[in-house]
Amino acid sequence: MKNFENNVLTDTSVAEQEFNQQFCDDVIAGLKAVPKFLQPKYFYNSTGDEIFQQIMGSNEYYPTDCELEIFTQQTQELAKAMIADGSPFDLIELGAGDAMKSTHLLRHLLNESADFRYVPIDISGHVINYLKETLPVTLPGLQLIGLTGEYFHMLKEAAELSPRRKVVLFLGSNIGNMPVSDAQQFCIELRNHLAKGDSVLMGVDLKKNPKTILAAYNDAEGHTRNFNLNLLTRINSELGANFDLSKFEHYPTYDPETGACKSYLISLADQQVSLCNQTVTFAKDEYIYMEISQKYTVGQTDYMASVSGFKPVQHFFDSKNWFVDAIWTVE
Ligand SMILES: C[S@@+](CC[C@H](N)C(=O)[O-])C[C@H]1O[C@@H](n2cnc3c(N)ncnc32)[C@H](O)[C@@H]1O
Known part of the structure; x- marks a missing residue:
């Protein structure tokens, strides 16, 4: 537990304290909502930044290569x-x-x-x-x-x-x-x-072939999976939570009709998680909505x-x- 010790903030700067309070409030609000969600901006701690580099380097994740081609050519x-x-x-x-x-x-x-x-x-x-x-x-x-x-x-x-x-x-x-x-x-x-x-x-x-899109968010090496699960790890270390990562599964979907590619974490068991002096209950098969990667046409x-x-x-x-x-x- 980095910053919350017996509900007393330790020697962090005011900015860090404010950040942690906001982080805590946002996570609790998301996990107490129906359906549950987490805000994607919290993906990016130093480990999240590193995993995102791995995603960009994976064979299936095409957006970086396409945009890099534009920027180099x-x-x-x-x-x-x-x-x-x-x-x-x-x-x-x-x-x-x-x-x-x-x-x-x-x-x-x-x-x-x-x-x-x-x-x-x-x-x-x-x-x-x-x-x-x-x-x-x-x-x-x-x-x-x-x-x-x-x-x-x-x-x-x-x-x-x-x-x-x-x-x-x-x-x-x-x-x-x-x-x-x-x-x-x-x-x-x-x-x-x-x-x-x-x-x-x-x-x-x-928008393009749905299989190409879905594969980009479900790479064989599991970087996208790790990226999503890393947010639970971050919540464990920064907010003193006790998520058991083995009890959550990464589930990506793509709907070619709406262009919405979404990632979820599915709870594999009935379970309770405590964080920020609160308890959050998960039913087996309940999901946390993690992120959207919306696809568009040029006209849109x-x-x-x-x-x-x-x-x-x-x-x-x-x-x-x-x-x-x-x-x-x-x-
Ligand atoms: C998907 S990465 C893309 C990085 C880069 N633009 C690229 O094209 O490779 C998203 C970046 O946006 C940052 N980010 C996400 N939400 C943000 C927010 N609300 N305000 C500022 N930066 C944010 C993340 O920290 C991350 O570095």
Whole structure:
């Protein structure tokens, strides 16, 4: 148990205490709800970040390869769209992760002597520290300001840093980690944080053969399974819970009609788990809804842009047309 000892917080900083309280409140609210759910933003502790790297490296997980192909094969055209009229800009990446794909774009922009600053935002402090340590070494001359926190809290902070034009990257189909109505709301809020002349590069995984999609969330080596179970491990270590991981099973589904790919953890027994001084009861076969990875058609992404007050102006596809990076501008 790291921070909760006899219900007394030990020597953590105020920010950590607040985080742990919020984490505890969110987990209890999710596990007491019907049906049970956990918030996917908590997947990303340092182990979660590492397992996500393994997922991205697995044979079945195609989205990273598709988007990487776009970033390596169409770098010049992407950079041209960012540089636009040549005015200085802040390149803000929401949920930057390891910035593996954006690094290709950053290198190209530096070679072009573009006047820009890179502002990665991520809820994982581990990720932001990694980027702050590594990118100035691999990309000499890069101006970087890393911000740890929630997308819009940090976007607001980023906006206060300078009045420069903003180009926002939201890659890896992170938008798909929200149900469609939440994604729509997210795009509206994103638009409200931006101004005329700003733009967004939105990476979205497209609908395709259902078997290809399902396999990506059910890889043979079990990385996706481990990723989901790691959240229970995190809750055990940070909130003093006693989840028995052998009593939960990873269950992914894909519905080609709605485009929703969802992951669940199924309770394999009637069981009770205690955490944050509370007890949560699971019936055998009851599920915890863990994550959605929503798939779209190109038309649906254009519609989402337009309804949110953006103009979809350009599409970059991989050679299989499995993934799109779309440029949306604020008119
Ligand atoms: C699926 S990974 C994708 C990383 C990267 N964009 C890519 O394309 O490879 C999602 C990233 O978003 C971050 N993230 C998730 N929810 C977040 C939130 N609410 N606010 C800020 N970052 C978040 C995670 O920590 C993680 O690094």
